[in-house]
Structure formats: C-alpha cells, structure tokens
Amino acid sequence: MHMDGVESAGGQLGAVLSAPRSAAAALGPGGPWLATSLDQAKQVLTDPEAFDFPGNVNRTGDLSGSRGDTRSGHTLFAPVGPEHVARGVETFRREWLAALAEHDRSHPGEPYDAMRLLRRPVARSTTTAVLPSADDATRDRVGDHVLAWIDALAPVIAAHRPPWRWGRVRRAEADTRVALEDALADALAAEPDVDLSPQQAATMLAAGIQVPIAAGAFLIAWLAQQTQAVEPTSAAWETLRLTPPTWLTARVTTREVDLGGVTVPQGRVVFVSPLLLGRLSDLVPGDPDGLDRFDAGRWQDGARRPGAWLPFGAGPHACPGRNLGMGILVALAGWGARHELVLSEDVRIDQSRGISPEPCRFTATPRSELIS
Ligand code: HEM
Numbered sequence: 036m037h038m039d040g041v042e043s044a045g046g047q048l049g050a051v052l053s054a055p056r057s058a059a060a061a062l063g064p065g066g067p068w069l070a071t072s073l074d075q076a077k078q079v080l081t082d083p084e085a086f087d088f089p090g091n092v093n094r095t096g097d098l099s100g101s102r103g104d105t106r107s108g109h110t111l112f113a114p115v116g117p118e119h120v121a122r123g124v125e126t127f128r129r130e131w132l133a134a135l136a137e138h139d140r141s142h143p144g145e146p147y148d149a150m151r152l153l154r155r156p157v158a159r160s161t162t163t164a165v166l167p168s169a170d171d172a173t174r175d176r177v178g179d180h181v182l183a184w185i186d187a188l189a190p191v192i193a194a195h196r197p198p199w200r201w202g203r204v205r206r207a208e209a210d211t212r213v214a215l216e217d218a219l220a221d222a223l224a225a226e227p228d229v230d231l232s233p234q235q236a237a238t239m240l241a242a243g244i245q246v247p248i249a250a251g252a253f254l255i256a257w258l259a260q261q262t263q264a265v266e267p268t269s270a271a272w273e274t275l276r277l278t279p280p281t282w283l284t285a286r287v288t289t290r291e292v293d294l295g296g297v298t299v300p301q302g303r304v305v306f307v308s309p310l311l312l313g314r315l316s317d318l319v320p321g322d323p324d325g326l327d328r329f330d331a332g333r334w335q336d337g338a339r340r341p342g343a344w345l346p347f348g349a350g351p352h353a354c355p356g357r358n359l360g361m362g363i364l365v366a367l368a369g370w371g372a373r374h375e376l377v378l379s380e381d382v383r384i385d386q387s388r389g390i391s392p393e394p395c396r397f398t399a400t401p402r403s404e405l406i407s
Contacts (some may be wrong), residue, residue, distance in 0.1 A: 040393060126367050164356070219236045275309075283308045
C-alpha cells in the first residue's frame with residue numbers, strides 16, 4: 036500500500052510543481068503568478084499593502100482565474116500562547132486515545148480512517164486552546180458545530196462554479212455558520228481574556244481544526260510507509276514539507292509590483308506554495324535528487340532549520356496556531372512511533388480544499404506486542 040506522490044497528482048498541484056523555477060513564473064498568459072524562491076514568497080506574504088487577500092472564501096483560488104477582487108480590513112489573530120498550547124496538546128492526547136478506544140468498541144477489527152478519527156480530538160484540542168474557560172460540555176458542543184460548518188463549507192470551496200442546487204448548498208453553509216456563531220456568542224461571554232467576535236472565533240476555529248486534521252492524516256500515511264519507528268518532531272516537519280495541507284496560498288496585487296524581476300500588473304493573483312518551496316535544495320538538507328522522499332533523518336543533525344519552506348506562512352498573517360499545530364502533530368507522531376502502522380488501501384490525495392489524504396485507512400499494532 037502506498038500514497039500517491041504529489042508529483043503524479045496532476046491538477047493544480049502538477050502545474051505548480053512543474054513551473055519553471057528561474058524567476059516568478061506566470062502559469063498562464065496574464066497570470067496567475069507563482070513565487071518560485073523563498074525571497075519572492077516572503078515578499079508576497081510580508082507586504083499585505085501590495086499583496087492583499089483574495090475576496091472569495093477560497094484562498095487557494097482557481098488557476099484559471101488570473102484576476103481577483105481583494106478583501107481588505109484584515110483581522111490580526113494573536114498567536115495561541117504557550118499555556119493554551121500545552122492544554123490543547125494534552126486534550127489532543129487524551130481525546131485521540133478515546134477516539135481509538137471508541138472505534139475499537141464500535142467497529143472491532145475494522146481499520147481506522149485517519150480523516151474521520153482525527154476530527155473530534157483535533158476539534159476539542161483547538162477549541163480548548165482558543166476558548167480556555169469553556170467547560171468540557173461547551174467545548175465539545177462548539178467543536179461539533181465547527182466540524183459541521185467545515186463539512187458544509189466543503190462543497191462551497193470545492194466548487195469551480197456554483198454547484199447544482201447551489202441554493203441548498205449555500206443555505207446549509209449559512210445555517211451551520213449561524214449555529215456555530217450562536218454557540219460561540221454564549222461561550223465567548225465567559226471568556227474575558229479572549230478578544231474575538233463570534234465571526235472571528237469561528238474563522239480561527241475552522242482554520243485551526245480543518246488543517247491539522249489533514250496534516251495529522253498525512254503524518255499517519257507517511258509513518259505507515261516507514262520500516263521503523265521515526266523520531267516524532269522530525270516526522271512532523273517532514274510531513275509538513277512533503278504534504279503541507281495549505282500547499283498553496285493566494286494573494287491579489289493592489290498595484291503593479293516587481294516580483295523577482297518580473298512585472299506583475301495590479302489586480303492579479305500571485306501564489307505562494309510551501310509545497311514547491313519544500314523541494315528547493317537551498318532550503319532542505321540532503322541529496323538534491325531525493326527531496327521528494329520522506330526522510331525524517333535529514334532534520335536530526337540540526338544543521339538546517341526546519342520550516343524554511345513556510346508551512347505556516349510568514350509575515351503578519353502567518354499561522355497564529357503553529358505551536359499548537361506542531362504540538363498536535365508531535366503528540367500524534369509519538370503515538371505512531373509506539374505502534375506499527377499499516378495502510379489498509381492506497382491513499383489518494385484530494386485537492387478540493389488544500390490537500391488531504393482520502394481515504395487514509397490504517398491498522399495499528401503496539402510495537403511492544405510485536406516484540407513479544
Ligand atoms: C499543522 C497545523 C497547521 C498548519 C500546517 C497551518 C498552516 C497555516 C498557514 C500556511 C497559514 C497562512 C495562510 C496564508 O498566508 O494564506 C495559516 C493561517 C492561519 N491559521 Fe494555521 N495552520 C495549522 C494549525 C492552526 C491552528 C491549530 C490554528 C488555531 C488555533 C490555526 C489558525 C490559523 C488562522 C486563524 C490563520 C489565518 C491567519 C491570518 O489570516 O492572519 N492554524 N495556517
């Protein structure tokens with residue numbers, strides 16, 4: 036069993052990975068443009084005056100669209116602090132074991148499905164970190180509302196054009212969003228130290244739940260393809276290098292800009308791809324011909340800083356939950372190192388919302404049982 040390489044995944048992924056790397060690349064006549072070096076990527080991400088967010092909900096836009104509206108008036112999210120990260124990670128550990136046990140009870144002998152199994156542990160972990168005063172019942176309720184909204188958003192985000200029965204799709208999205216915001220209005224009333232509106236908290240929670248679920252599932256898929264236990268922190272970084280869930284992020288130019296010697300007109304889409312940057316030999320140690328291979332050992336000597344390929348973005352809109360995201364992944368990799376994981380079927384890479392491995396079914400046997 037194996038996972039499709041992203042190189043063979045085609046679609047937007049294929050177009051970005053095969054772009055010429057000499058200068059900022061135009062992916063079509065008139066754009067969109069792609070940053071092809073770390074300097075260009077930093078220029079795009081750290082200058083929101085010149086590179087604004089796209090106005091639509093889908094930040095990883097459509098390659099065919101070379102023009103875009105911008106969305107101004109950004110929220111700046113404060114980073115999740117260390118104490119809340121620690122509580123979130125602790126919640127994840129507990130809820131992950133509970134989810135495994137619940138699956139073993141309700142579906143004995145059946146493989147786990149990583150994208151499903153990670154939902155509640157991640158939802159409760161992130162909700163604990165973002166709403167630290169919430170009691171368990173409130174946390175669980177809010178977490179479930181966020182998952183429902185994430186699910187209802189999926190067809191809206193995946194649609195290249197409005198789907199059949201768009202009205203119903205939009206209504207389902209609006210209904211789940213309003214239910215979440217109502218639950219959040221109550222929960223936030225008990226959070227004197229959290230300075231977020233219900234809408235902002237909903238955005239933070241959705242970003243902080245959907246992405247780590249995909250990252251955790253990729254981590255499991257990679258670990259299941261290794262022949263021996265892998266050091267957890269290196270495994271987490273290597274997963275975010277080869278399969279960063281937010282593999283592509285878009286900005287729209289607010290004026291004409293010079294990007295690595297290339298002139299990009301105003302109102303055009305520019306992409307930054309952590310997945311592309313993660314394959315640049317100046318950012319990643321190891322054999323330049325082997326950068327598409329999972330090798331957690333490349334991070335072990337500490338010679339090169341992991342994360343230079345920007346899996347959490349950069350600049351004022353870099354990920355405020357990066358320490359929690361890493362904490363969840365390292366906790367999951369720690370559990371993975373104590374088990375032999377085996378994929379139950381080939382894993383495909385879904386590109387409809389960032390990237391995620393679907394399905395990602397696996398079995399897990401404690402290594403201690405294997406030795407005896
Ligand atoms: C492994 C896990 C995670 C990864 C790989 C990840 C990745 C990213 C990336 C690449 C961005 C920047 C997108 C852009 O510039 O367009 C981002 C933004 C964001 N992330 Fe994360 N993230 C993770 C976990 C989390 C968690 C746990 C939270 C919440 C607690 C969170 C909340 C957010 C928010 C609110 C933004 C938007 C920031 C802004 O627009 O100012 N993320 N994330």
